[in-house]
Amino acid sequence: NVQGVRENQLVGYSLVVGLDGTGDKNQVKFTNQTITNMLRQFGVQLPNKIDPKVKNVAAVAVSATLPPMYSRGQTIDVTVSSIGDAKSIRGGTLLLTQLHGADGEVYALAQGSVVVGGMNATGASGSSVTVNTPTAGLIPNGATVEREIPSDFQMGDTITLNLKRPSFKDANNIAAAINASFGGIATAQSSTNVTVRAPTSPGARVAFMSQLDDVQVQAEKIRARVVFNSRTGTVVMG
Template sequence: MKAKFILAAGLLLLALPGYAERIKDIANVQGVRSNQLIGYGMVVGLPGTGEKTRYTEQTFTTMLKNFGVNLPDGFRPKIKNVAVVAVHADMPAFIKPGQSLDVTVSSLGEAKSLRGGTLLQTFLKGVDGKVYAIAQGSLVVSGFSAEGLDGSKVIQNTPTVGRIPNGAIVERPVASSFSSGDYLTFNLRRSDFSTAERMADAINDLLGEGMARALDATSVQVSAPRDVSQRVSFLATLENIQVEPAEESAKVIVNSRTGTIVVGQNVQLLPAAVTHGGLTVTIAEALNVSQPNALSQGETVVTSNSTIGVEEDKRRMFMFNPGTTLDELVRAVNLVGAAPSDVLAILEALKMAGALHGELIII
C-alpha cells in the first residue's frame, strides 16, 4: 500500500503538462551572488555552562591583553561562564556598509549551553581573509539542557547553537561584475540545452534577433547597456519573461533509506515480464515429556517435535509491451503488491535487463 501511494504521487507530480516560468525563477545572473563569512569569537555571561579548556583560557587571556590587562605568569583563570565559538553569516549581493546581517553562533568546545550568553566583538572574514563585517550581541538560543547530580540529563533541541538577528554590521562591500562589460549572463539552476535555447529565443522575441545566445547547457548571454541605471531596468524586464522549461530526461529516483520512489514522466519499458513472490518458512517447536512408571528404574526424558511449514505466496506475472507508459508501470507494480524495498529490487532488475528506458538514480 505504501508503494502504491508513493508511485501514484510521482505520477501526479511529474505527469503534468508543460508550463511557463519566469526567468528569475529558473536562472541566476552571473556575478550576483551571496558570500560566506566566518569568524572566531567568544561568548561570555554564561550561567556556569561554559568550558575550561586550554584554548579557551588562551583566548580569554589574549582578549584581556588587548584591553591592557596582563595576567601573572603561570596564572590560569578559572572560568565557567565563557565559551569559544565559530560565527558565520551569509552576505547577500549588493549589501552596503552600515547594513545588518543575521549571524549564527556555534560552540567549538565543551560548553554545555550558550543560552543567556553575549557574543563579544568578532571580525567576520571572507575567503580572501579580509574583514567584511563585525558581529556582536546577545544570543537567541531555542534549546536548553538540564543535568542532575546523579548524572541524569535532559536536552531539548540544540543548546550549543544560537542566532543574533541583525547581529553583524557590514564594514566593506563586495565588488560585483554586474555593472561592467557589455553582456549579462544568466545561469540556469538546472542545466539543460533545450531550456537554454528556449530562453535565448524568448529574449530575442522581445528584444530582437541576436540579442541573446545560448553558450552551453547552463549559460545564456545577453547584450546589455553599459549605463548602470539602464542595466537595472533592462534586467527587471528580462527576469519577468516567461519561458517554458524543457521536459526532464527519463529518471526513476529511489531513496533507499526511506523507501520513497519517484518515477519521471518519460519513463517507459521495453518488452519484459515481471513476477514477484515470497517463500515463508515457519518452524514450531513442541516439547514432549516422557515420564517413567513409579516402579521402574527409568529416567524422565524430554524430546522435541519440530513442525516445519512452508508457504509460497502466489503472485501474478505481468507482461510489459513495447512503449509501456508510466501509468501502466505504476498500475502493474501496485497490482503485484510489492513493498517499497521490493519495488527497488524490481526496478534494478529491469534496468539490468535493459528493459527500463530511463536513468535509475539511488540516493
C-alpha cells in the same frame, strides 16, 4: 542567477560570555588564552602561568553570508557555533567579532545576544534530555557590513545567466523567451549558461534587469520536495 552576482561566505572567531555555568571547561586551553589576550588589550594583566578559570565563557566560530551588492552599514544574520566543550550557549552574548572573507580581509563586524533554538536539561537522577543543538545559535541582523565586495556585474556589454539546475531545454526556453520580448539579444551557450546583450550604463542596466525579471519562462517540470529545518523550526514545501 546572474554571473558575478553571488553570495560570499564570512567567518570569524570570538567568545560568547554571560553563560549560566555552561561554558567551556578548564581543559579547553584556547578559551582561557583568548580571555587572557582580550583582558590584556583592555589593560588588565593577569599573573604569569595563571589561567582564568571561568565557566560562563565559550569559544565560538562565527559565520555569515554576505549577499551580493550589499553596501556598508547594512546588516546580515550571523551563526554562532561552539568549538570547545561548552554545554550550551543559550543566554550568551557574542563579543565584537571581525568577520573575514576568503582573502583575509575584514568585511563585517558582529556582536549581540545569541538566540538558541535547542535546549539541554539534566534531572536529579543524572538523566539528561537534549533537544536540537544548544551549542549553536543565531543573531538576527547581528553583523554590520564594513567593506563592500566588488562585482563584475557592471562590466562588459553582456550578462550571463547561470541556471541553478543544468538543462538544455530550460536554457533554450530562457533564450527564446528573452528574444521574444527584447529581440535577438539572448543566446543559450550551454545547459547552464545563457548570455544576454545588455546596456553598459549602470542605470540602464538596472532598469533592463528589472524588465528581464518579468519575462515568463516555461520551465521543465521537477519533483516536488519537502524540507524540514530543525534549527529554525520551519517546513518548506515545493
